[in-house]
Amino acid sequence: MARFTLPRDLYHGKGALSALKTFEGKRAIVCVGGGSMKKFGFLDKAVEYLKEAGMEVKLFEGIEPDPSVETVMRGAEVMLEFEPDWIIAMGGGSPIDAAKAMWIKYEYPETTFEDMCKVFGLPKLRKKAHFCAVSSTSGTATEVTAFSIITDYKKGIKYPIADFEITPDVAIVDPDLAETMPKKLVAHTGMDAMTHSIEAYVSTANCDYSDALALYSIRMIKQDLVDSYNGDMVKRDRMHNAQCLAGMAFSNALLGIVHSMAHKTGAAFADLGAHIIHGAANAMYLPKVIAFNAKDETTAKRYAVIADYMELGGKTVADKVKLLIKELRKMNDALAIPHCIKNYGADSYPTENGFVPEDVFLKRLPDIAANALGDACTGSNPRKIDQAQMEKLLKCCYYDTEVDF
Numbered sequence: 001m002a003r004f005t006l007p008r009d010l011y012h013g014k015g016a017l018s019a020l021k022t023f024e025g026k027r028a029i030v031c032v033g034g035g036s037m038k039k040f041g042f043l044d045k046a047v048e049y050l051k052e053a054g055m056e057v058k059l060f061e062g063i064e065p066d067p068s069v070e071t072v073m074r075g076a077e078v079m080l081e082f083e084p085d086w087i088i089a090m091g092g093g094s095p096i097d098a099a100k101a102m103w104i105k106y107e108y109p110e111t112t113f114e115d116m117c118k119v120f121g122l123p124k125l126r127k128k129a130h131f132c133a134v135s136s137t138s139g140t141a142t143e144v145t146a147f148s149i150i151t152d153y154k155k156g157i158k159y160p161i162a163d164f165e166i167t168p169d170v171a172i173v174d175p176d177l178a179e180t181m182p183k184k185l186v187a188h189t190g191m192d193a194m195t196h197s198i199e200a201y202v203s204t205a206n207c208d209y210s211d212a213l214a215l216y217s218i219r220m221i222k223q224d225l226v227d228s229y230n231g232d233m234v235k236r237d238r239m240h241n242a243q244c245l246a247g248m249a250f251s252n253a254l255l256g257i258v259h260s261m262a263h264k265t266g267a268a269f270a271d272l273g274a275h276i277i278h279g280a281a282n283a284m285y286l287p288k289v290i291a292f293n294a295k296d297e298t299t300a301k302r303y304a305v306i307a308d309y310m311e312l313g314g315k316t317v318a319d320k321v322k323l324l325i326k327e328l329r330k331m332n333d334a335l336a337i338p339h340c341i342k343n344y345g346a347d348s349y350p351t352e353n354g355f356v357p358e359d360v361f362l363k364r365l366p367d368i369a370a371n372a373l374g375d376a377c378t379g380s381n382p383r384k385i386d387q388a389q390m391e392k393l394l395k396c397c398y399y400d401t402e403v404d405f
């Protein structure tokens with residue numbers, strides 16, 4: 001038996017934010033990030049709608065990108081005091097993920113962060129509050145997923161919390177919110193979504209339901225992402241749906257080692273002054289992982305199906321895999337994303353000398369590889385991988401060298 005879980009309701013299309021007017025409850029807490037939702041007027045609108053619904057509203061503002069355990073604990077305390085029956089998380093993956101974790105701690109104040117990280121081990125939520133996620137970036141799809149990614153900055157590691165309990169009750173996918181994204185964010189979140197669909201399609205946990213969502217979203221992202229990046233707002237709106245479909249796929253089919261490596265490299269060099277942004281990390285590692293996974297015959301065939309859906313041509317399975325890798329690299333070029341860590345600048349753009357020096361990378365490599373192996377996403381990768389292979393693969397991701405093992 002397998003389970004397929006999505007939010008109970010999904011409001012989509014322009015103006016979908018106004019669905020908040022129809023919510024029933026006494027108190028709503030609205031969780032947001034650093035200011036983009038306020039700046040563009042969406043926060044005020046949300047508050048207005050919730051008040052129209054007769055609710056008392058409190059704000060929790062300033063959730064940082066790649067949210068920390070400390071922020072989660074602080075937010076939960078505010079919730080424990082205010083006692084909301086609705087948690088409304090608005091913004092990109094960061095504030096929504098942080099609010100999901102706050103929700104767990106609010107429902108179960110004794111829970112520690114370690115408890116939360118036990119995969120599919122959460123107790124029943126919704127005893128105190130329901131959860132609505134309103135996404136403003138087109139990538140993480142956390143508005144429909146069973147995941148939340150929280151960073152432990154003491155360890156420099158991102159931990160995924162995974163459980164269908166944290167799949168939101170309501171998702172609002174309003175493209176108006178995505179239209180204000182700066183180009184770089186469009187690029188990174190868009191390639192994150194592409195990685196979600198591709199990893200979900202080849203995952204060991206794929207099924208007919210997730211395959212349909214994955215393939216359709218892959219085709220949409222191929223057709224729309226670069227144009228959206230270049231300012232086409234019709235495509236921007238379509239991307240908001242495409243990333244959400246990708247999210248529905250991977251929330252149920254899980255992911256693979258592209259994400260394992262992105263999670264474990266993201267904050268691993270934070271002491272050097274920058275993060276390897278999640279979507280950019282995925283975009284760099286995805287072609288390498290495809291080459292690695294395609295050594296498994298069944299997986300190669302599935303990549304070939306993806307290539308066919310993208311209408312890339314090619315006659316044999318091997319040709320199609322190559323064309324898929326080529327197409328993804330072409331997309332990275334069009335989106336100003338580097339091909340490897342060595343060329344990843346502190347501003348995320350391609351540069352001759354990236355912010356991660358070779359000697360630092362090599363010194364930290366064994367630990368990063370071990371952490372990536374232990375990541376929750378590794379278990380559903382279609383080809384098994386050991387420590388030595390993971391180190392080799394990460395080296396290919398650093399130097400942009402061929403994966404021949």
Ligand SMILES: NC(=O)c1ccc[n+]([C@@H]2O[C@H](COP(=O)([O-])OP(=O)(O)OC[C@H]3O[C@@H](n4cnc5c(N)ncnc54)[C@H](O)[C@@H]3O)[C@@H](O)[C@H]2O)c1
Nearest residue numbers: 036065066092093094136137140142145147149177180181
């Ligand atoms: N829960 C999941 O299933 C899942 C999946 C993938 C990634 N993640 C996590 O999500 C986080 C990344 O989320 P993200 O990529 O959405 O970015 P983000 O939430 O970290 O936001 C990045 C920046 O963009 C700004 N921003 C957001 N929306 C905007 C808009 N519409 N207009 C202008 N600026 C806007 C924010 O203020 C912030 O400064 C990472 O922590 C990642 O690990 C979670």
Ligand SMILES: [Zn+2]
Nearest residue numbers: 140192196278
């Ligand atoms: Zn992701």
